[in-house]
Amino acid sequence: MNLTNNSENGAAVRASGLCKTYRGPTGEDFEAVRGLEFEATYGEIHGLLGPNGAGKTTTLRMLASILAPTAGTAIVAGADVVREPLEVRRRIGFLSASTGLYARLTGREILTYFGELHGIPREALRARIEELIDAFELARFVDQRTEGLSSGQRQRVSIARAVLHDPPVLILDEPTTGLDILATSDMIDFVASRRSAGRCVLLSTHVLSEAERLCDRIGVIHHGRMLADGTLDELRAETGREFLDEVFRELVARAEPPSA
Amino acid sequence: MTRAAFDAGVRPGVRATALLVAKKELRSALRDRQTLLYTVALPLLLYPVLFWILIQGLTVLRGQDAATTVHATVSCDDAQYERLRPVLAIQGGTGETAAPGAERVEWTRAAERLDASAAQALLFGDHAPDAVLWFDADEHPVLAYESTKSRSVLAVERIRKRWASFTEELREKALDASGTSVAALTPFELVRANLASEEDLSGFFFSFILPMTFVLMAVMGAFYPAVDCTAGEKERGTAETTLLLPPSRVGVQLGRILAVAVAALVATVLNLAGLTLAAEPLLAAAGKDLAITIPWGAFALAIPMCAGFLVVASAILVALASFTNTFKQGQALLGVVQVAFLVPAVLGAMPGVELTTGLAFVPVLQTVLAFKAILSGFGAEHGPGAAQLVIVFVTQLVYAALATLAAVRISSRESLLLGGVSIRRALALWRTEGAPR
Known part of the structure; x- marks a missing residue:
């Protein structure tokens, strides 16, 4: 099965009217995501840019089938997140600051565990793990429990875990949060390498320089709504602003006109 | 290496997923010192150590008494x-x-x-x-x-x-x-002849202690693994990682319950072994001339019923621990739940409380009474009837299935998976959240 050619119009991710409403402790509803529509294609890094609480994480969790949408749906790597959540999870790699590693297992045990649950044949799994150990230079610590690893080492094991099954779509939720300079640089190189490999990378961030440097297309989210979606040049043209921070401010200002 | 090579594999079904998850959970739990202490060390050493202290204490006290004027x-x-x-x-x-x-x-x-x-x-x-x-x-x-x-x-x-x-x-x-x-003043001296075999006496002795101990140890053995794989996972920031596992969450939750039940089984077996080994020296110290014979036959008969109870207890503890966010909260909540198990366990161990048809339906109490009845003489003239034991066994299966089903549904709620909510709140969300994904 060639997953990269399996989606309609070649879109790796297509969100249609995606909504998520949480019910608060006192019974009131909170709309975290309101009718989100966007597309991302293979060989592209698509950024979701927005301040904290904009709805980026909720959107990515719905796309990863961790959360069920309240309304709308999305097709990810050819699978529907509402009707085929298991298939979605098989076709994506997901990484965020909150996807920790099992502290009492070694890196190799974690990779084996995920590989077995993905149903990767034993020999293929063994070879793939060795391949990832080489690719991400894990050899020195892959047999140590992850609780004793540095944050950079843990990050590398996490990346290996996310790409273990060679997913056509990679979803990264603020992947550089909490990383030092070197680990951040490694992460940026890794994301760029996935684009080169023809994969689709969906990336949420509130670091403007990261988005500017990496993303082919950027979607600006605010209060759960997509304010704009396009290449950086398209966004510049739409807002008449040069720098991304100015573009972002202009879009937010248009969405929330000052009260009289 | 490409996806084509990976796609050639067989994706694990619910049973295979449960086994893989259980294996991982057990491996992780048994590397935790606290779980090891409560699941292995304490059950195995509790009675021998307690009895050793008791015997030493008695010896010292007797020595002190003898030396006192x-x-x-x-x-x-x-x-x-x-x-x-x-x-x-x-x-x-x-x-x-x-x-x-x-x-x-x-x-x-x-x-x-x-x-x-x-x-x-x-x-x-x-x-x-x-x-x-x-x-x-x-x-x-x-x-x-x-x-x-x-x-x-x-x-x-x-x-x-x-x-x-x-x-x-x-x-x-x-x-x-x-x-x-x-x-001449006592022409007929009455001589007592106790014809009970060592096995009978051992069964009688064990029937007082073992059933209650079994329930308490099963719950204690399940306690830490249940908190560890639910609240502990959230606290360590791996809850979202687990949600990314490709198989159905039903299989994942079943695996957790299975792991907790196995940990509880290990704790129980070690505890009962410790108790059995310690019983003989204790009785000798207490002046009872009773040779202990381990009632293996009764143990074998009790195994299916005990297995059912282990699943019930594990499912209940996992389901309830899912409502908590931290180890501390989990311990506090399950501490109260332990007492809920303790009361029927102690009640069932009391002399005179026997297995009846009505009590054979009461959760927890049924286990204690059936185990007690089996140990004190199944098949004897006044022993438990087979019908009552069948009721216990069948209802245990039903309770185990219901508890597992409820635990899977409760602990698969997305509101609980990513952060605990109160039990009341979770019940309010029951209708708004779909089936486990």
Whole structure:
């Protein structure tokens, strides 16, 4: 099965009217995501840019089938997140600051565990793990429990875990949060390498320089709504602003006109 | 290496997923010191250590008692005093005297005759003796002591022992003098013959202790693994990682319950082994001449029922621990739940509470009573009926299935998976969240 050619119009991710409403402790509803529509294609890094609480994480969790949408749906790597959540999870790699590693297992045990649950044949799994150990230079610590690893080492094991099954779509939720300079640089190189490999990378961030440097297309989210979606040049043209921070401010200002 | 190679594999179904998750959870849990302590070390060592401490304590106390000299005061006239010399093991004058080799009682003779109030005043006064022997108006000897003081109790024991031996000697002499004997006065001496086998006695002994212990140990053994794989996972920031596992969450949650049940089983087996090994020296120390025979047959009969209970307990603990966000919260909540298991366990262990058709349906209590009945003699004339045991076994299966189903549904709620909510809140969200994904 060639997953990269399996989606309609070649879109790796297509969100249609995606909504998520949480019910608060006192019974009131909170709309975290309101009718989100966007597309991302293979060989592209698509950024979701927005301040904290904009709805980026909720959107990515719905796309990863961790959360069920309240309304709308999305097709990810050819699978529907509402009707085929298991298939979605098989076709994506997901990484965020909150996807920790099992502290009492070694890196190799974690990779084996995920590989077995993905149903990767034993020999293929063994070879793939060795391949990832080489690719991400894990050899020195892959047999140590992850609780004793540095944050950079843990990050590398996490990346290996996310790409273990060679997913056509990679979803990264603020992947550089909490990383030092070197680990951040490694992460940026890794994301760029996935684009080169023809994969689709969906990336949420509130670091403007990261988005500017990496993303082919950027979607600006605010209060759960997509304010704009396009290449950086398209966004510049739409807002008449040069720098991304100015573009972002202009879009937010248009969405929330000052009260009289 | 490409996806095509990976896609050639067989994706694990619910059962295979549950086994893989259970294996990982157990591996992780058994690398945690706290879980190891409560699941392996404590169950195995609890009874031997407790019993060793008890036996050592008893030995020390007995040694201390033997080395203790107690003080007593006797109030009587000269004639009574002379008669009392042998019974009190008084050798010399009125001062501190005791027979060689006797458990020591140092006697002091009161300067004047005491009545009840004077004896009481002496016993509770300054420099009080441990016991006071005085004669009432009818010249009956009265031994006054204070039962809240261990030395006073010890004094009474020693004096009574000596007194009984002395009166027996007097009786024999009197009978000899009258030309008769003790044997003539007791023509039919009743000899007791206990025909219960060692196995029966062991079963009787174990039926009091094991069922209650089993329930408590199963719950204690499941406690930490249940908190560890739910609240502990959220606390360690791996809840979202687990949600990314490709198989159905039903399989993942079943795996967790299975892991908790296996941990509980290990804790229970080790605990029962520890208890069985410690029972013989304990009984010997307590002076019971009972050779322990492990009732393997009864154990084998109880296994299916015990397995059912382990699943019920594990599912309940996992489901409830899912409502918490941190280890501390989990421990606090399951601590209360443990008490809920403790009450029927203790109730079932009480003498006289037996397995009836009605009680065979009561969760937890049914397990204790059925286990107790099996140990004390299944198939015996007054033993448990097969029908009642079948009811227990079948209802255990039903309860285990229901508890597992509820646990899977509860712990698969997305509101609980990414952060605990109150039980009330989770119930309110029940309808708004879909089935496990």
